[in-house]
Amino acid sequence: MPLPFLTADGAFDADDGADEVLPHADHDRWRRPYRPGPWRVGIAAVLLLLSAFMLLATMIIAFAGALGGAFVCLLAALAVVGAAVQLLRAGVWVSRTGLRRVGFFRTRSIPWSEVAEVRTVQQPVRWLGLPRTVQGQALTVAGPAGSELPVLLTDHNADFLSRSEAFERAADTVGAWAEEYRPVAA
Structure with a gap:
């Protein structure tokens, strides 16, 4: 089963066979220009493991005859699965129409016509999305x-914590999309 939210643009995977065309090479489709980081994937994996135990508990409760409790447990397990999938989808996505x-x-979707500049700046950033801030780099968009406009990426979020080269590649890729599809000022 293909999981399109886990695939990346592929521009930075030169050693993975640059001659192959990705199945989503259409620039009109929304795509993430980087892969989800290990923190994001690890947290989602733990949530999916938790949901597996919750589904097992649902089955045990249903066999015990408490269908109301089984239904509540099933809904909670589905909510945890939905949270894991949404956690994996979170990030910056680009297409020919704009930035999401x-x-x-x-x-939040921003058309390229509303983007004046995409730049990387040094500023206090949130560590793993928590209230604690540390000094780091952030990819920002100016109207x-x-x-x-809101900060797009930081080098301390769940995708790029301890992966500064990956952050720079992702920032460069988003900047390249902006240069290619942003309308030129007259």
Whole structure:
């Protein structure tokens, strides 16, 4: 079963066979220009393991005859599976139409016409999305009037913690998409 939210653009995988065309080479489809990081995948794996135990408990409760409890346990297990999938989907996605920042609870799409500049800046960033901040790099987007839009990526989030080269590749890839599809100012 293909999992499109786990695949990356492939631009940085030169040793994986550059002659092969990815099945989603269509630039009109939304794609993530980087792979999910080990922290994000690890947390999702733990959540899926927890949901497996919850589904086993659901089966035991159902065989015991308490169908109401089994239904509640099934709903909780499905909620945990949904949280794991949403956690894996979270990140920055790009297409020919614009830039999309997928969060756990909220998704925001920005057309390329509203993007004036994509840049990497040094600033305090949240560590793994927690309230604690540390000094790090952030990929930011500036609007046409110089207004700052939300931070897209940081080098201390679940995808790039302790992977500074991967952060730089992802920032460069998002910047390249912006250069290619952003309308040129007259």
